[in-house]
Amino acid sequence: xxxxxxxxxxxxxxxNIKFEIKRLYDLLLLDNNKNLYKADVNDKQSVKxxxxxxxxxxxxxxISDKQLKTRSEWHSFLTEKNHLNFxxxxxxxxxxxxxxxGSLEPNLYKTELNEVGRLKENYLSLIFFQRVENHLLRERFxxxxxxxxxxxxxAMDYKYLREVKA
Numbered sequence: 001x002x003x004x005x006x007x008x009x010x011x012x013x014x015x016n017i018k019f020e021i022k023r024l025y026d027l028l029l030l031d032n033n034k035n036l037y038k039a040d041v042n043d044k045q046s047v048k049x050x051x052x053x054x055x056x057x058x059x060x061x062x063i064s065d066k067q068l069k070t071r072s073e074w075h076s077f078l079t080e081k082n083h084l085n086f087x088x089x090x091x092x093x094x095x096x097x098x099x100x101x102g103s104l105e106p107n108l109y110k111t112e113l114n115e116v117g118r119l120k121e122n123y124l125s126l127i128f129f130q131r132v133e134n135h136l137l138r139e140r141f142x143x144x145x146x147x148x149x150x151x152x153x154x155a156m157d158y159k160y161l162r163e164v165k166a
Contacts (some may be wrong), residue, residue, distance in 0.1 A: 014095025
């Protein structure tokens, strides 16, 4: 019997989020005037961690051990857990290691458009809030506890994940 594995449907999704997070990192590093005085102190560290090979990358010819670990952890969340939280699902859709879900606003799933102002102190969460994947995920799953099987089916229907039989 063949083993089922999952992959991100469009590698471009991971490339796009990497570009957005890299821009945020550059902004946080170059802000010598402290214009971002309200930025979460953990933003720089969280952004740096995400950029350190925690985004799926299938184009780089020399695969690092960290990238292999990211791929494995990303896939393990889909195959070994019965339930995922909202932030883990969002990171999976974007091709980011879901073990980093704790670096996002824990109540991101309940944040409404008229409450987005409170996210301006957490630039990383603001980037994720603005993504279409966040809004589609919130529309389909209204809570923080999401059944993994239902999530996978939904993500495959919306062409965020694809199934590969090995």
